[in-house]
Amino acid sequence: MRALLVGYVWPEPNSSAAGARIAQLLASLNSAGYEVHFACAAALSDHQMDLAAVNVTAHEIALNCESFNEFVARLNPAVVIFDRFVTEEQFGWRVSQACPDAMRVLDTEDLHSLRAARETLLKRELKTDPNAGPVLVDDGALFDSMRQSDMILREVAAIFRCDLTLMISEKEIALLTQYFSVPSSLLYHLPFMVEPCERTLSDYAEREHFVTIGNFRHAPNWDAVLWLKQSIWPQLRKQVPGAELHIYGSYPPKKATQLSNPKEKFFIKGWAADALAVIGAARVLLAPLRFGAGIKGKLMDAMLTQTPSVATSIASESMHGDCPWPGTIADTAEDFAAAAAQLYSDENVWKIASDGTKQLLNARYRYPQLSFLWLQHLNQLRDNLFQHRQRNFLGAMFQYHAARSTEFMSRWIEAKSRVQG
Template sequence: MNSIALILGYVWPEPNSSAAGARIVQLIKALQSRGLEVHFACAAAPTEHQIDLGAMQVTAHTIELNSSSFNQFVATLEPELVIFDRFVTEEQFGWRVAESCSGAMRILDTEDLHSLRYAREKILKKAQKNNQECGPVLAQSQEIFQVMREDELVMREVAAIFRCDLSLMISEFEIDLLTRFFSVPASLLLHVPFMVECSARSTPTFAEREHFVSIGNFRHAPNWDAVLWLKQDLWPLLRRRCPSAQLHIYGAYPPKKATQLTNPKERFLVKGWADDALQVVENAKVLLAPLRFGAGIKGKIVDAMRTSTPSVVTSIAAESMAGDCAWPGIVADTKESFVDAAAQIYQNESHWLLASQACLPLLCSRYDFAMRSEELMSIVCARLQSLERFRRNNFLGGMFQYHSARSTEFMSRWIEVKSRINAQ
């Protein structure tokens, strides 16, 4: 196995801003655990909150979109593994990797199934347009499939999955959806949830904690929708049940429309950026995650588990997170049941303690870094050893690579030529 792995980032990783950023850091550590030299390349502009990759012993590269300079870069680097951060990155660079570094194993990290998230959002907006009282989208797989297939997004996303040698899926629900309804072979998919160090930590007691907390990047549509549902429907009821409690809303990149929701009299406080998300969560008595749509699994809930903080969540937020383990809190999907659950855990120490004690067993069962990273790297190494045979057997993948890559390639080359002419 060659010593180089290249990650092509959609954006520069910000682990303190989003679960997606934390996910990239986890993958980097998993690769390094097998002695790989990791390189990270990205065409996006640098950001204020991006992680110091150099401090992680990762070599960073700035690359260009629609430029043959990338072909030269990847051919010179000669990575054995190339990981695409989300399907749009594979669309942009996958054909170039296949052309200039054909022996490299191509891995897609989906982050979450974007087309599933958008389908659920579409269902929610339709219900809202019809003036229905809207809780979380609880549509079954068959209905979701019918909505997904109406949008070209799923065509692009599934095509990217077929073109790659392996796709890392964060959610078992998404694996089931792809294999049952989109004819994706199970051999192309690998369940890799979040991977965190699984160890007990000293956290505040019930008596030492106060208030409710909700956290999530404001640029992520499901998080912003959850804030609005809290503000408009859930918190007005919950604050009456818990008259001394405040609701603290944290998240990266809060827009003005979010900070303007702050109302001290209502004890609804939009705090914005959190320097230390774990500290914010562990000082709260209960984490609220009233997501009405979305996909993947939720980093905020993993943070709650790591800090032994009970959580009250919707089925969307809980999807594919617990397996056969007990939920460390309560899953509730109606406005009334959600408020009842939050008030119950907040006010009843024995209920709170039971939920808090369920956090570590679930964390260790599902998200232990040592276990999950070993599974990931063992399968990657095995796939590398039989890569040529595997590709021969993946006829549909080769067909998608031929046709989709040709159209993407010609568009990219046209943009490159146009940009060169305009610069003259």
């Protein structure tokens, strides 16, 4: 039995949370006995994972090309997973035509329209308050903001067209079901799935400095670096004068590297070959995200290395449920700096938070249990796929109209390319 994951980009687990998420899904499918394939139309990258080493067959595919229909028909997968809604828009109708019996699954990574709405709200706030903290508005205000863009229409349409959508955030499930009329039967909550860290971890006395990490191409991460530079770090370094701030992340632009300032002990380190190593060497991880969506890979890595963290409400959203946060949640620059200074300087407070990382991981992110349950749900839906689709009338309607509009546009691009070629 074959499973095909159609990627938006080639997975880079060491560069982004999205890459780590894809690696976890591939491992989960492998463990269930699927013959796993990964296909992508993006350019190859220097940091992409070695798919062959994890028993996954890689395929380079083309956008707007009939060759994909031929490829997927030959492969004849039982399950096709689309990495983000834009990938479903491009290839979903082709899978539906070539392999109508294949179960179509969307992995949202995060709700892009929620992230975009919060970014818009933050930019509006920054016009009047340059030191504004994270976007903290109620769900009604989020709905009003999300509704201003057609992105939510595209995302929800993709969700309806698929048989199942994997959601990483409980917050996003609540928004979709309560405000956008998405049936809960189309959604499945699947957070990060992780195994315990097997490396030897340093204790309080062996660690030093603050750390943060995140792909610089991801807008919330870049904004967090700016907030650190302009508002948080000037206060924090006064409270802990001997400490440094190390900022890691893939693809740092020149405007980021230019922020590095040894006199201020503010260092842009760039790409980390081993994220767990650099986080595990630090005493405290900082996650000052002012907007965003989904759940955060940097905070998951902090838990894996038993590193206490200071996070905003946006950064910690949907990550801890009823469990205490292993560190502090703070939403102003002043509170954030004070909390980070206390965690860094007070060994007893640090150890309580460090121990809390293990409790939270065990409560919410254990790979064996999560993998078993989602694959069980997947197989149950596959066994009853006809009945499931019969109940999803809106999905059939969206599939019909999207297939027509997207197909004709894609075929026009394909024909134009042949003529120009």
